[in-house]
Amino acid sequence: MMNDRFRTLLKSVAVASALASGLASAEVPDIGPLPPVPVNPDNTPTAARMALGQALFFDNRLSGTGNLNCSSCHLPDVGWTLPSAFSVANEGFVERRNPPTLINVGYNRALIWDGRAPSLEKQAIGSITNPVHKGQNLDKLVKILNDDPKFIALFQAAYNGKPNADDIGRALAVWQRHFLVTGESNFDRYVKGNMLALSEAAVRGMDIFKGKGGCIVCHNGPNFSDSGFYNIGLARNAQFDKPEYLKILVFDAKRMKLDNPEQATDDAGRYLVTKDKADWKKFKTPTLRNLADTAPYMHDGRYATLDAVIDHFNRGGDQVENQDPRIKPLGLSVTEKADLKAFLQSLWGPLPKLNLAE
């Protein structure tokens, strides 16, 4: 067990080294094991709610065409995301982003790459009605579920009523929040006192993460995300020159009520939500747990490997408009890059086994 003094010491070391490299100006929360996932008091988990949420997650009738369910784009075997750079989309559309992993999603305070969704409950409904994703009419879905004895019984047991829109969102949220939680990683075992759980390379990598690399400035707290938004210097994606991508960019700019949406030629990120120039192309800090499962990386899946991600940060990004000043060349050696990668790999933890049998 780590006593409080040691914990405080570790924390101040992390902050001091981040400060030394000129990266942090305020105190940064330390990385560490995951606490129990925060409960929504209006949607506490019960076995019946979890069963309903899982049944909905895998049901194709959640989409207008009947061809897609949540797992079509958040594949259980591929880290609850997709192995392609861009997500698949509903018929007639292409997607311009990579699905964020749903692993440990209950710890996220920011949802969607630009933070447009206020809660997991609301996000689930948004995903069903979004024409780009499932394009389903909510009234129609409620009617379908009210014609299905299996779902009538599941809703009754879970929320004491007939199938309805609010409880569809609540069930999907409660299941994601409380099922998709990782168990101990080697990193967790190490910080809990098992000094053999990490290789020497990974321990050196942790020092780089907290110090020379400055990664902890944004990837902090137990889920390695501060739920903040940053422009980390990713150059405009060349795919966006293709007409089908320009079409989705304009479509989304209209939906988010930007001025002159027809002129959209790039994914504006957080700016789409706030309309504040300071937020131009900022995206949310993703978790770093289970990276081995969730490639490719970044909001547009542009990097296939962790080496490519580390090279991005090491070269100080692509030097773009509004780039965060803390993303600057790091001067990491080949060994330091390998150490940092070993540390990132130590953050993998097992997920509970998915049982799809009735």
Ligand code: HEC
């Ligand atoms: C057609 C593909 C597709 C389907 C189907 C889909 N998603 Fe997604 N999901 C995405 C993409 C792409 C994003 C990122 C969207 C963005 O940033 O604009 C996303 C984002 C999310 C997020 C935000 C996660 C985070 O940490 O920011 C959650 C939660 C989520 N989806 C849950 C669901 C649920 C629940 C369903 C079923 C009701 C679902 N998704 C169906 C593609 C899909």
Ligand code: HEC
């Ligand atoms: C200024 C804040 C900030 C700093 C510093 C930072 N990151 Fe990130 N990181 C982000 C954001 C934001 C993203 C997502 C960017 C996007 O997709 O547009 C990201 C993405 C990533 C990803 C991809 C994860 C995924 O699932 O797509 C990895 C891996 C990563 N960072 C590792 C690191 C490492 C290692 C360092 C230190 C060398 C670091 N980051 C420093 C904010 C930061």
